[in-house]
Amino acid sequence: MSLLASSRPLTKAHHLPTELLACLFHSSAPTSSFPSRTKLAKSLKPNSKGRGATGRLEVAPRETFTRDAVPHTEAEDAFKAREKWMREGGPSRKRTSERPNSSSERPNSSSDRQRSNRPRPQFATKPRVDEEKLPSVLKLPDPTGTTEVLKPSRRPRVNNPLSEEFELSPKAVSTQQLPSEFSSPPLMESLLSSIMDILGPNARPTPIQALSLKHLFSPSQGDSQWRQFLLASETGSGKSIAYLLPMLQDLKQTELDGTVPRLTSKRLMAPRALVLAPTHELSRQLSVFAKSLLHNTKLRVLCASRANAPTQSRRHVTASKMASDIDSDIVPEEGGEFIVSSPSNAAKPVDVLVCTPSRVLEMEKGRGWDYEHKEHPEDIDENGRNIRPNRKFTVGPPEITLANVDWVVVDEADVLFDPDFQESTRLLLADIATAKGKPVAFTPELNLSSTTTEPAPSIEVPKYPFNLILTTATIPSSLASYLDTYHPSLMRLASPNLHKLPSTLQTEYESWTGGRRNKDVENRIRRVWWEDAIAAGRQATSESVISDTSFEKSKVLIFCNKSTKVEELGKYLTERGIPNIALTSTSDSRHKGNNHHLDGFLRECAGGQESSSDASAGAEKTEQPHVLITTSLLSRGLDFSPSIKHVFIMDAPRNMVDFLHRAGRSGRAGEQGKVVVFGKSKGRGAGKDREVKSRVKALIS
Numbered sequence: 001m002s003l004l005a006s007s008r009p010l011t012k013a014h015h016l017p018t019e020l021l022a023c024l025f026h027s028s029a030p031t032s033s034f035p036s037r038t039k040l041a042k043s044l045k046p047n048s049k050g051r052g053a054t055g056r057l058e059v060a061p062r063e064t065f066t067r068d069a070v071p072h073t074e075a076e077d078a079f080k081a082r083e084k085w086m087r088e089g090g091p092s093r094k095r096t097s098e099r100p101n102s103s104s105e106r107p108n109s110s111s112d113r114q115r116s117n118r119p120r121p122q123f124a125t126k127p128r129v130d131e132e133k134l135p136s137v138l139k140l141p142d143p144t145g146t147t148e149v150l151k152p153s154r155r156p157r158v159n160n161p162l163s164e165e166f167e168l169s170p171k172a173v174s175t176q177q178l179p180s181e182f183s184s185p186p187l188m189e190s191l192l193s194s195i196m197d198i199l200g201p202n203a204r205p206t207p208i209q210a211l212s213l214k215h216l217f218s219p220s221q222g223d224s225q226w227r228q229f230l231l232a233s234e235t236g237s238g239k240s241i242a243y244l245l246p247m248l249q250d251l252k253q254t255e256l257d258g259t260v261p262r263l264t265s266k267r268l269m270a271p272r273a274l275v276l277a278p279t280h281e282l283s284r285q286l287s288v289f290a291k292s293l294l295h296n297t298k299l300r301v302l303c304a305s306r307a308n309a310p311t312q313s314r315r316h317v318t319a320s321k322m323a324s325d326i327d328s329d330i331v332p333e334e335g336g337e338f339i340v341s342s343p344s345n346a347a348k349p350v351d352v353l354v355c356t357p358s359r360v361l362e363m364e365k366g367r368g369w370d371y372e373h374k375e376h377p378e379d380i381d382e383n384g385r386n387i388r389p390n391r392k393f394t395v396g397p398p399e400i401t402l403a404n405v406d407w408v409v410v411d412e413a414d415v416l417f418d419p420d421f422q423e424s425t426r427l428l429l430a431d432i433a434t435a436k437g438k439p440v441a442f443t444p445e446l447n448l449s450s451t452t453t454e455p456a457p458s459i460e461v462p463k464y465p466f467n468l469i470l471t472t473a474t475i476p477s478s479l480a481s482y483l484d485t486y487h488p489s490l491m492r493l494a495s496p497n498l499h500k501l502p503s504t505l506q507t508e509y510e511s512w513t514g515g516r517r518n519k520d521v522e523n524r525i526r527r528v529w530w531e532d533a534i535a536a537g538r539q540a541t542s543e544s545v546i547s548d549t550s551f552e553k554s555k556v557l558i559f560c561n562k563s564t565k566v567e568e569l570g571k572y573l574t575e576r577g578i579p580n581i582a583l584t585s586t587s588d589s590r591h592k593g594n595n596h597h598l599d600g601f602l603r604e605c606a607g608g609q610e611s612s613s614d615a616s617a618g619a620e621k622t623e624q625p626h627v628l629i630t631t632s633l634l635s636r637g638l639d640f641s642p643s644i645k646h647v648f649i650m651d652a653p654r655n656m657v658d659f660l661h662r663a664g665r666s667g668r669a670g671e672q673g674k675v676v677v678f679g680k681s682k683g684r685g686a687g688k689d690r691e692v693k694s695r696v697k698a699l700i701s
């Protein structure tokens with residue numbers, strides 16, 4: 001079945017963009033014929049037999065971040081001092097950390113003894129010290145489980161998807177051909193100065209950014225003016241800049257050349273670029289970041305999130321108010337509900353619209369366009385009969401036209417092309433093509449089961465009339481199949497560390513002490529703060545580490561698998577005097593259309609827009625909670641503040657894709673970080689946790 005893009009209502013989970021990740025990770029088995037969505041792809045090499053594949057794969061060499069302008073904070077000093085202290089086993093004992101700290105960890109088998117010439121693994125970060133002899137200030141306030149610093153496994157069990165194509169040793173890939181500075185090829189002065197403001201004067205492009213500078217700025221060479229790229233690199237490697245720079249530069253250049261398409265309707269917004277993200281939190285952060293890049297370049301960025309329920313009637317929001325909000329780069333509290341109230345009010349041009357795919361569909365087709373096709377429990381009686389079969393729903397007026405869209409970015413492409421959600425993403429892409437007068441074939445149900453052999457003859461590869469950029473940090477085999485089949489001309493740009501944890505992230509395995517898991521997590525938090533206190537030269541006891549505000553406490557991000565667990569742990573920690581934010585997909589605080597609920601945890605953008613909260617304006621500054629507990633909901637794309645140096649994974653991750661994204665909220669952009677994976681080392685269930693441990697080791701670079 002193939003049909004042209006139309007306003008056909010979707011049949012699957014298109015209606016829950018804000019819950020998308022929660023559904024993705026907490027729902028039951030996939031319903032479509034895609035290959036596994038959680039197994040990482042084995043190869044990134046284009047495999048589009050018989051489909052005239054022109055796509056290529058290019059891998060960047062390894063490089064490191066340069067961040068001269070990043071302010072040197074006390075917390076960083078404290079972190080380094082703490083690490084040193086732990087490495088050396090505390091001031092009173094040097095080098096004790098190399099010793100195993102329990103009999104169960106000592107080499108005792110004959111094979112262990114044979115390996116004795118090899119370098120000893122560094123087992124313990126908790127030093128083996130005689131607690132009694134230590135001055136009280138250095139005593140751990142509470143017992144914690146055994147901590148093991150994980151090292152990379154010798155025989156990795158995660159395939160590097162790039163190894164089939166490239167030898168990835170640093171020597172094997174030439175650094176010569178890639179730009180090593182943001183000024184080559186020439187960036188617009190205004191964009192360059194923003195980059196320097198944000199990253200510092202000596203910042204160098206990351207591998208994925210160098211690839212973007214090389215390929216995304218060069219003019220297209222084929223028949224088509226439109227191109228497609230995949231940007232694939234590990235978490236925190238700067239993909240946002242890699243796609244924003246070429247897109248913003250092109251939008252501005254088109255404007256300067258006087259070739260901006262005319263608005264087709266005075267009433268409707270007509271964005272020239274769409275940035276699609278899976279959650280409203282990520283949309284909001286991306287739009288704030290894009291705006292910070294545009295401080296010196298006049299382009300308008302708007303975030304529109306469906307989760308932003310208007311706090312007042314939309315009729316009261318006049319077009320001039322909305323326009324002035326757009327002009328002043330302030331996203332209104334109505335949460336980007338930019339609906340022009342009367343045809344006489346001309347819509348101001350918006351250059352970049354950032355939101356979830358289903359929100360764009362709603363703005364394009366009108367609010368309620370898919371309403372009739374949802375189940376309405378209030379219409380069903382106790383016998384399962386629909387008591388209001390003729391119920392009519394009014395579809396709202398369209399708010400935007402897609403006719404001017406020249407760029408589409410699909411951020412977190414593995415989520416937005418996930419089997420459950422790809423339909424709405426593809427429908428939107430097809431709608432843009434239709435709006436631009438170049439309709440493409442749209443097949444609601446995809447069957448990719450035959451991708452390993454010759455393609456099914458019925459598959460028509462869509463030729464989208466706009467530039468398309470897909471970004472991702474993980475490529476599950478489902479995405480690899482989809483790309484092979486539907487994007488044979490996709491240029492694949494990848495960093496060599498793809499599917500690995502950031503190299504600055506230390507991975508630890510913490511064994512549960514017994515049955516009191518919440519208590520173990522509490523003790524580990526206290527230990528983190530106790531180490532902070534020691535590093536800051538303070539006396540610290542179990543209780544004082546919580547109440548003492550004289551030193552900077554690290555922030556801790558905790559991931560659980562279930563919302564109920566998040567709430568339970570949040571309640572427990574509150575009772576124990578540790579203020580925290582427990583955030584699930586259904587939390588009340590989430591649906592406000594802003595990121596204020598994450599203030600203090602999300603990275604501050606230039607100008608501090610992200611952290612300026614209406615509530616806090618003028619009010620006395622209160623200390624933010626230092627612990628955020630959540631599910632995988634917040635594991636995608638969000639750029640957390642560098643002061644989040646600790647990520648705790650409380651429940652065994654369901655799969656390694658999930659783990660990579662959760663762990664990757666720390667250790668970003670070359671910053672130090674630590675991910676602590678909790679698990680059992682003995683007793684029932686220990687086998688499963690050992691398996692998790694060995695899988696985690698395979699991801700360490």
Ligand SMILES: Nc1ncnc2c1ncn2[C@@H]1O[C@H](COP(=O)(O)OP(=O)(O)OP(=O)(O)O)[C@@H](O)[C@H]1O
Pocket residue numbers: 065066067199203204205206209233234235236237238239240241472473603636637638639664668669
């Ligand atoms: N060249 C650079 N040098 C130093 N820092 C950089 C550079 N490029 C980006 N950064 C910083 O790195 C951080 C992470 O960037 P970004 O959020 O774009 O990563 P990402 O690859 O999209 O991560 P994820 O896969 O988790 O979404 C940001 O704070 C950004 O400011």
